[in-house]
Amino acid sequence: MQNLKKVAAIHDLSGVGRCSLSVIMPALSVMGIQVAAVPTAVLSSHTNGFGEVVLKDMTDYIHPALSHYKAQGVDFDCIYSGFLASTQQVDGCLEFFKSYPNALKIVDPVMGDSGRLYKTYTSELCKRMSELVSAADIITPNLTEASILLGVDYPVSQLTLSEVKSMLVRLSGKGPKTVVITSVTMADGKNCNVGYDSQNNAFWRVVYEKIPKHYPGTGDLFASVLTGGLILGDSLPIAMCRATSFLEYAIKTTFGYGTDAREGVMLEKCLPMLISNQCYMDYSAI
Numbered sequence: 001m002q003n004l005k006k007v008a009a010i011h012d013l014s015g016v017g018r019c020s021l022s023v024i025m026p027a028l029s030v031m032g033i034q035v036a037a038v039p040t041a042v043l044s045s046h047t048n049g050f051g052e053v054v055l056k057d058m059t060d061y062i063h064p065a066l067s068h069y070k071a072q073g074v075d076f077d078c079i080y081s082g083f084l085a086s087t088q089q090v091d092g093c094l095e096f097f098k099s100y101p102n103a104l105k106i107v108d109p110v111m112g113d114s115g116r117l118y119k120t121y122t123s124e125l126c127k128r129m130s131e132l133v134s135a136a137d138i139i140t141p142n143l144t145e146a147s148i149l150l151g152v153d154y155p156v157s158q159l160t161l162s163e164v165k166s167m168l169v170r171l172s173g174k175g176p177k178t179v180v181i182t183s184v185t186m187a188d189g190k191n192c193n194v195g196y197d198s199q200n201n202a203f204w205r206v207v208y209e210k211i212p213k214h215y216p217g218t219g220d221l222f223a224s225v226l227t228g229g230l231i232l233g234d235s236l237p238i239a240m241c242r243a244t245s246f247l248e249y250a251i252k253t254t255f256g257y258g259t260d261a262r263e264g265v266m267l268e269k270c271l272p273m274l275i276s277n278q279c280y281m282d283y284s285a286i
């Protein structure tokens with residue numbers, strides 16, 4: 001019997017707008033990875049552009065779902081968390097981590113973007129997110145979230161190489177061995193995703209072309225493709241290339257069609273690229 005790798009994805013399910021589980025599940029599935037969704041909330045849409053959303057908090061669901069899996073002997077290769085709807089859900093994620101000590105623990109500390117917190121995030125929830133980050137093997141904040149975790153202002157100017165490395169190292173100092181920060185503009189004007197593998201003291205960056213439009217859910221997709229790559233045996237720079245190239249392709253495809261940005265990227269058109277396992281980007285050691 002050949003078992004596929006299995007991930008418990010602790011994220012919200014948003015109806016309209018292609019983010020969180022709506023994109024995480026198809027992306028990991030086409031990469032050949034089984035996903036068990038553990039919804040933190042069910043929303044009519046993401047919280048970024050469709051007015052007053054309907055939100056059903058699923059805090060009461062997480063612990064009983066975990067108990068069920070443990071009772072049934074269900075195993076996971078990876079626990080991957082994202083958008084949380086309450087501070088108690090941090091405890092739910094930590095319980096998952098404790099229950100599956102051999103699983104890869106990936107935390108996408110979803111809290112905000114473009115220098116702003118998402119509407120439902122309180123400072124208490126951000127504090128607890130920092131605690132969750134400490135228990136992770138790998139974290140994937142964007143620059144906004146990295147700044148929140150470090151307690152510094154969102155940078156108004158481009159970052160030098162030493163500033164970027166310092167952020168990566170300080171985040172890793174909180175616990176995670178591997179840190180990837182997305183959406184960084186560096187002093188040479190390049191837009192990039194940067195990574196740090198503390199075990200090998202290696203720093204990487206992957207440069208992409210920036211498109212002047214913001215699509216929700218791109219951070220979720222990036223973290224999912226990175227997660228999928230790492231689970232299937234990619235090294236950190238190769239997983240970063242795979243995720244960055246897929247996102248650049250998805251964003252450019254969507255921009256070319258001129259669709260409403262609130263709807264997210266046209267994932268349905270782009271999934272074949274993930275199936276074909278293509279990864280055309282270049283990385284550099286920094």
Ligand code: PXL
Nearest residue numbers: 019020046047048083217220
């Ligand atoms: O893509 C991050 C995200 C996830 N979940 C919900 C969101 C957002 C970003 O806006 O609103 C509900």
